[in-house]
Amino acid sequence: MSEIRTIRVLTVDDHPLLRTGIAGAINAQADMSVVAEAADGEEAVASFRLHRPDVTLMDIRMPKTNGIDAISTIRKDFPNARIVVLTTYGGDIQALRAFKAGAVGYLLKSMLRTELIDTIRLAHAGMRRIPPEIAQELAEHAGDEILTTREIEVLRDVAKGSSNKIIAVRLAISEHTVKGHLKNILAKLDASDRTHAVMIALKRGFLDI
Template sequence: MTDASAQGPAARIRVLVADDHVTVREGLTAIIGRQPDMIVVAAAATGRDAADLWLEHRPDVVLLDLRMPVLDGVGAMTEIRQQDPSARIVVLTTFDTDHEISRAIKAGARGYLLKDAQRDELLDCIRKVHAGETCIPASLVAKLAASVSSEELTGREMHVLTLLASGKGNREIGLSLHISETTVKSHLRSIFNKLDVLSRTEAIAVASRRGLVQL
C-alpha cells in the first residue's frame, strides 16, 4: 500500500482557502499544506476572488469565510454552486447566529465551523466534506433547528425590528415607515409572538443573538 506522504498532488484533497485576513489565510494555508493528504491550490482575499479561483482551479473543497469584501461568502457560494451544484464548501467563520448558519446552509455549505475550532476538528471536517458527508457541530445544529422551528418575520416586521433596535420609539418608527402608531404596535405584537418574548428589550436581545439585527 502506498503511504499518503508519497502521493502526488493529484491524489490529495485540493483545497481553496478564502479569508480576507492575511494572517488567518496564511495560517490555514500552512496548516493544510502540512497534511500529507491535502494541498492548497489557491488562496483568496475576497469573495469575488474565491468564485473566480474556484472556476480556475476546480478544487475538491473550499474553505470559506462568510464576511468578506466585494462579494460575501454566501454570494461566492451561490456563484460557485451555479457552476457546480455538488461543489463541496466548508464555512469557517466567527459568526454563530442561527441566521448566519441558516443562510450558509441554504446557500449550499456542506460544513460550518467556528474559527476557534481545534485544528484536528478543522482537518477532519475537510476530509468528511470531501468524502461527501456534512460537518456541522451539534451545538450549531441545535441553533439551526431553533431557527427553522420559529416563524419567520415579514419584511415589514424586519423594518420595524431594525428601527426598534436603533432606539426609535413607536411614533418615530411610524414616521419612518409612513404607518400609524397603531399599526406599529400591531407589528410589535406579532414580532414579540414570533420571537417568543415579552418586551422590547428582550426582543432586541433575541434578535441580536439570532443575527437579525446588528447592535
C-alpha cells in the same frame, strides 16, 4: 505504492492573518494543500471558477459580496461544489441560510484548531459536518416562525435606537404598521420587549450589526 491524491482547498476570509494560519495548518498535511485565497465574496467566486477547488472554506461576513451570496453563486454554476462555512458567530438562522445556499459544513472559528482538518476531509468525502451546538439550535427552533424581510428591517432600526416614528419615515410606512410589525416580532421571538428582541435576534443570527 499509490500516489496520495491531494485535496485542493480554497480559503475565503477578509483577515489575512487567519488565512495564513489556516493555510499553514492545511499545507502541513500530506493529503491537502491551499491552491488559492480570497478576501471577499467576489474574489471567492472568481477564484473558484479559476481553480475549481475540491473544498472551499468560506467566511460569512466579508466586504462586498458576503459568504452566503457567494455560496449561492458558486453552487448555481457548480452544483457539486463542497463549501464549508467558517464563522465566529453561531445562531440557527445563519446556519440555516448557509445550508440553504448549499454549504455542506459549518465550522465555528473557535473550533479551527481541533476540527479544521477533519472537517475538510469529511467535506471532500461528500459528508456533512455540523457542530453539535449548532445542530441543537437548529432542532430547538425547527418549528419557529421565521421573521419576514420587513420585520428584520424594523428590528435592525430598533437595534440602532430608532423610534417608531423614525422607523416609519425611513421605511415609508405608518407608525401603526411599525407597531404591528413589532408585535409580531416579539411574538415570534418570544421576547418581552424591544431590547430583548434585539438580543435574541443577534444571538440567533437574524441581525448581524
